[in-house]
Amino acid sequence: MTDWTVSRRLVLAGSGALAATPAWAQGTVRRGGTLQVAYNTEQRNLNSAMVASNAVFLVASKIIEPLAEMTYDGSGLSPRLATGWEASADGLSVTFQLRRGVKWHDGRDFTSADVQYSALEVWRRLSNFGRIVFRDLVGVDTPDTHTAVLRFSRPTPAQLIWNALPDLTAVLPRHLYEGTDVAQNPRNQAPIGTGPFRLGENRAGQFVVLDRNPDYWDSPKPYLDRIVFRVMPDKGAIAAAHEAGELQLSCFSSVPLADLKRLAGVPALEVVNRGYEGSTYHALIELNLRNPILADVRVRRAIHHALDLPRVVRDVFDGHGTVGTGPVPTTSRLFYTADTPRYGFDVARANALLDEAGHRRGANGMRFSLKLVPAPWFDYTVLLGEYLRQALRQVGIDCQPQRFDAPGHLQAIYRDHQFDIATGSPVFRNDPAISTTILYRTGTPPGVPWSNQYGYASQAMDQLLDQAAGELDPARRVAHYHRFQQLAMEDLPVIPAVEFTFLTVASRRLRNHSNLPRWAMSNWADLWLDS
Amino acid sequence: MSLLRVSNLSVVFTGRGRPPLVALDDVSLTVAAGETLALVGESGSGKSTLALAIAGLLDTAASVRGQIDVAGHGIVGAAPTALQHLRRGGIAMVFQDPMSALNPVHRIGDQIAETMPGSRAERRAAASRLLHVVGLPDAERLLEAWPHELSGGMRQRVALAIALGQEPRLLIADEPTTALDVTIQAQILRLLADLQRDLGLTLLLVTHDLGVVAELADRVAVLYAGRLVEVAAVDALFSTPQHPYTQGLLAARPPFGPDAPMLPRLTEIPGGLPSLSPPPPGCRFAERCARVSQRCREDMPELRASSAGLVACHHPGATP
Amino acid sequence: MAGSPGTGSRGLGSFLAAAWPVIRRRLLLALPVLLLVACGTFGLLHLAPGDAVDAMVIAGGGGDAALASELRARYGLDQPLLVQLSLYLLRLLQFDFGVSPVHNRPVLALITERLPISLLLMLTATAFAVSLGVVLGVSAAAAAGRWRDRLILAAALVIYAMPSFWVGLMLILVFAVTLGWLPVGGFETAASGLSGMARVLDIARHLILPTLALALLFVSVHLRLMRAGMLDLAGADFVRMARAKGVPRRRVLWAHLARNAVLPVIAMVGVQASTLLGGAVVIESVFSLPGLGRLAYDSVVARDLATLMGLVVVSAVIVLTVTLVVDLVMAALDPRVRLR
Numbered sequence A: 001m002t003d004w005t006v007s008r009r010l011v012l013a014g015s016g017a018l019a020a021t022p023a024w025a026q027g028t029v030r031r032g033g034t035l036q037v038a039y040n041t042e043q044r045n046l047n048s049a050m051v052a053s054n055a056v057f058l059v060a061s062k063i064i065e066p067l068a069e070m071t072y073d074g075s076g077l078s079p080r081l082a083t084g085w086e087a088s089a090d091g092l093s094v095t096f097q098l099r100r101g102v103k104w105h106d107g108r109d110f111t112s113a114d115v116q117y118s119a120l121e122v123w124r125r126l127s128n129f130g131r132i133v134f135r136d137l138v139g140v141d142t143p144d145t146h147t148a149v150l151r152f153s154r155p156t157p158a159q160l161i162w163n164a165l166p167d168l169t170a171v172l173p174r175h176l177y178e179g180t181d182v183a184q185n186p187r188n189q190a191p192i193g194t195g196p197f198r199l200g201e202n203r204a205g206q207f208v209v210l211d212r213n214p215d216y217w218d219s220p221k222p223y224l225d226r227i228v229f230r231v232m233p234d235k236g237a238i239a240a241a242h243e244a245g246e247l248q249l250s251c252f253s254s255v256p257l258a259d260l261k262r263l264a265g266v267p268a269l270e271v272v273n274r275g276y277e278g279s280t281y282h283a284l285i286e287l288n289l290r291n292p293i294l295a296d297v298r299v300r301r302a303i304h305h306a307l308d309l310p311r312v313v314r315d316v317f318d319g320h321g322t323v324g325t326g327p328v329p330t331t332s333r334l335f336y337t338a339d340t341p342r343y344g345f346d347v348a349r350a351n352a353l354l355d356e357a358g359h360r361r362g363a364n365g366m367r368f369s370l371k372l373v374p375a376p377w378f379d380y381t382v383l384l385g386e387y388l389r390q391a392l393r394q395v396g397i398d399c400q401p402q403r404f405d406a407p408g409h410l411q412a413i414y415r416d417h418q419f420d421i422a423t424g425s426p427v428f429r430n431d432p433a434i435s436t437t438i439l440y441r442t443g444t445p446p447g448v449p450w451s452n453q454y455g456y457a458s459q460a461m462d463q464l465l466d467q468a469a470g471e472l473d474p475a476r477r478v479a480h481y482h483r484f485q486q487l488a489m490e491d492l493p494v495i496p497a498v499e500f501t502f503l504t505v506a507s508r509r510l511r512n513h514s515n516l517p518r519w520a521m522s523n524w525a526d527l528w529l530d531s
Numbered sequence B: 001m002s003l004l005r006v007s008n009l010s011v012v013f014t015g016r017g018r019p020p021l022v023a024l025d026d027v028s029l030t031v032a033a034g035e036t037l038a039l040v041g042e043s044g045s046g047k048s049t050l051a052l053a054i055a056g057l058l059d060t061a062a063s064v065r066g067q068i069d070v071a072g073h074g075i076v077g078a079a080p081t082a083l084q085h086l087r088r089g090g091i092a093m094v095f096q097d098p099m100s101a102l103n104p105v106h107r108i109g110d111q112i113a114e115t116m117p118g119s120r121a122e123r124r125a126a127a128s129r130l131l132h133v134v135g136l137p138d139a140e141r142l143l144e145a146w147p148h149e150l151s152g153g154m155r156q157r158v159a160l161a162i163a164l165g166q167e168p169r170l171l172i173a174d175e176p177t178t179a180l181d182v183t184i185q186a187q188i189l190r191l192l193a194d195l196q197r198d199l200g201l202t203l204l205l206v207t208h209d210l211g212v213v214a215e216l217a218d219r220v221a222v223l224y225a226g227r228l229v230e231v232a233a234v235d236a237l238f239s240t241p242q243h244p245y246t247q248g249l250l251a252a253r254p255p256f257g258p259d260a261p262m263l264p265r266l267t268e269i270p271g272g273l274p275s276l277s278p279p280p281p282g283c284r285f286a287e288r289c290a291r292v293s294q295r296c297r298e299d300m301p302e303l304r305a306s307s308a309g310l311v312a313c314h315h316p317g318a319t320p
Numbered sequence C: 001m002a003g004s005p006g007t008g009s010r011g012l013g014s015f016l017a018a019a020w021p022v023i024r025r026r027l028l029l030a031l032p033v034l035l036l037v038a039c040g041t042f043g044l045l046h047l048a049p050g051d052a053v054d055a056m057v058i059a060g061g062g063g064d065a066a067l068a069s070e071l072r073a074r075y076g077l078d079q080p081l082l083v084q085l086s087l088y089l090l091r092l093l094q095f096d097f098g099v100s101p102v103h104n105r106p107v108l109a110l111i112t113e114r115l116p117i118s119l120l121l122m123l124t125a126t127a128f129a130v131s132l133g134v135v136l137g138v139s140a141a142a143a144a145g146r147w148r149d150r151l152i153l154a155a156a157l158v159i160y161a162m163p164s165f166w167v168g169l170m171l172i173l174v175f176a177v178t179l180g181w182l183p184v185g186g187f188e189t190a191a192s193g194l195s196g197m198a199r200v201l202d203i204a205r206h207l208i209l210p211t212l213a214l215a216l217l218f219v220s221v222h223l224r225l226m227r228a229g230m231l232d233l234a235g236a237d238f239v240r241m242a243r244a245k246g247v248p249r250r251r252v253l254w255a256h257l258a259r260n261a262v263l264p265v266i267a268m269v270g271v272q273a274s275t276l277l278g279g280a281v282v283i284e285s286v287f288s289l290p291g292l293g294r295l296a297y298d299s300v301v302a303r304d305l306a307t308l309m310g311l312v313v314v315s316a317v318i319v320l321t322v323t324l325v326v327d328l329v330m331a332a333l334d335p336r337v338r339l340r
């Protein structure tokens, strides 16, 4: 299954994540206490079966559980609501053994009927990525109260399903959702789940309180009595609250980059970059191949050669990143291959390629002009845009920047194609078929964000991706995706410039944190606060 | 016995970024109890400055030298508490512009009663009485009125009421009628005269209207560019003015009486006041004077006794 | 000569009774203004690229095309603009602000739950800004040209030049992080279980820093206005008159000078009502206060037109109300002002 390399920069200087290990390893868990967590982007809809996003998971994953969770160890998956799973050889069904003795927070029993309902009505219909993975799901059989059999109309790779379990299989209580409009159900704001914590007071704009679920199936967990998510939209304020000791935890890099160094120096705090490998991002340079200049692969390669990516990692990402080598990040040992064409920093080569493509320098030293649209998602994507402008200037490409806010950016790039060169930040979701190949395949209508709206059309690529999508054999499937990475880098419709993940700031009293590849989105049942 | 004695008074205004301005230079003056002294001079000659200096109201930008004595109390350099003493039963003042002399956001009654002693009811009764004294009927309603609801003449009467409320011995009126209509002017002047007589006030009347002087004053002091140029009894000054400037002022006076033409005769003295920062070395009137001599330009004339009073001129005498 | 003197009797009740027709006329006049504002906002917001569904897709991390068009149909975003606008105005006339697609709740409920927090912040900040501005302005004017005056003016200039979010962060750094006297943010201690007086005090503690940060935005303006007014009036005859009649120095300064110089400051409060709302956006975000400002910011990001329109209308009502209240206060403080 999935295999994990722990990122090279496991822990920032002086971090005690590993040093802290002995305390809990010796079984001296301290129970009780309240954990104060920063909640940077408040979500109204906490239905994580519908919306699989970081901010929703941060809170909802403690209340609503998936069938399995991602781990660092060999198998890659640890059981949650499912205790076992296997696929049929023809790829037309997968069977889940479900955990017994699990109760919903309202006291009802959890059964296979809940999984059946969630899969058919929510995962395959309403979930943004579930619609892709469970596209061919036609039915769910429930031979007994704790077995669920998912049936597909076409062979579906089990590997894809297993990889999707942590993100896309949150189970909802059938008795509260059936017969209602799921999207409008008031339980989306006040979820009922099977998780280690129950929703307590939820004061819009202020805080969400989660209280310990005393009937949790994994007794004696959870250890904490209470988790308070404090709504704090300003990152600077989160940094200050950390320093004042008002918060013990913030996830997803929710303090300003500029404050990180200072926080790392506070003795009571540690800054950790572990625990996000399950959602590795790429700082992506997107090119519009509708522009005849960029349709020439030599020009695209020249642009790659013009970029000093190690320097970008150092200066733009403050070292918290890795130079990208292809559409699959190094954190995915299962799918990653290092055997891809590379375009190292080489200004002379870039100039030669541009000359060869027939773009001579004009009187002002410029060859041609491009409209540059940096994405507003992260500081990184904005700064990368600024770097692009400077770097491309060196090889005679003039960039005219134009900035939008988030919805405006989506429309400009993915609906109206009003750009020549843009920055973006797609996330690798544990399997290329979930949200990565869509960046390369043709056939996605305009308006779908983070899809191939670049005008890239390659028959070879389309065939390869279709082949991989229907491939049931895990090893051959992986081989197809190796070939995919190579072809992606040969054709270079987009440039996966830098890989990056998030940072966590935690009190040194906090134990057992950052111990899973998608830790911030996991249930925190084993988390505890030392005195 | 003189109630007011001013000796060798000089006032210099010093301000940031501006040269010092000598507004009053070595002014000496006495006013006897019960007397009415008119202080005349063209605009900018220092009348208001002298009035304010006597009332102890000059602001901190003014540096004052010399002495001022009111009923035996020194004003120059006096502590605020000492001056405070003179505000009751001592000096009171009425200003030129009745529009701005009343606080627009306080009621009339409150302004009159503000510094009076006694209970609320007593002060109110006193204020009401004062309004009658200054010729304003319907006092009960007026006490509740706001300044902007009153005409100019009424406001000047209110200002007078406030001044009288202090039961002063010396009343300084700085051009009290200049801003008023002609008919109102006459009423206010009559009121002043009546009050002065009835209450035995000592009146320092600042004006540039010689008609007013003729009607009200016992004596006249003429100020020119910060210096006294002539001081005399009113009859003497009008009949035999000694200083060329006084003579010029009298000639420039619009004629009185029923035969007076609609427009005043404009035989004004040509020229204007000299700069006061610093003032010229000799006689300050020299540049405008028909009798000017070399001596006038170099040597400043001092006030000396003349046939009619005091005059500061090297060539005093009747008009040639 | 205006009106008959001395008709005014003293008392708030009769003052308000006299002002009522004015208030009513103002409110009626405000209606067309509000409609115009609503139309203008609608147009402006539609000029911005992207809609609520785009924002939802972003929040969800992506999705396919069919899902987006399903959502658009659900919220009526696929209808022609004019239809959307007239439907909105029609509902608005019935005081129906619609339902927010982002929050999935009635806009009116969203706004009313946050309104008290913003109003409280604006009220405390205004009161503080005016009082501090007046006291400092008087103090500076009383020492005009001397070191105390210069110190106050220099401080005002520095504060004026500082962006309010920065002021907020600095206050947090000093009073919450370094000294640990006050909380970093929030409206009250989360899930504290406090009630009654203890809760009021808890909220007050949380409001000190944001009030200060928002007020500082205006203090320098108020104090300079106050100081200028004081110096302007210092030479006025009524001030001399007050001194001449023996009013003590302090009383001259406050009851005569300051009492008049404060009028332009009060008028400025009315002028700055919209700036105050704008400042609240920033401050509410820095101090994690769930007020209208933050709701507005979030709604722009989420392209939540329904909520934004509701907010614009409510903001216009707030500004109009503040203006009206300021006019009433002015009329009460300055007898020369006549309500129209």
Ligand SMILES: Nc1ncnc2c1ncn2[C@@H]1O[C@H](COP(=O)(O)OP(=O)(O)O)[C@@H](O)[C@H]1O
Pocket: B013, B015, B021, B023, B041, B042, B043, B044, B045, B046, B047, B048, B049, B050, B061, B276
């Ligand atoms: N506060 C002041 N600061 C500076 N100069 C002043 C001040 N008050 C008056 N002056 C100047 O002093 C001179 C005399 O003014 P003033 O006494 O008002 O004359 P008058 O009352 O005779 O018109 C004028 O030149 C005037 O500009």
Ligand SMILES: [Mg+2]
Pocket: B044, B047, B048, B049, B175
């Ligand atoms: Mg004058």
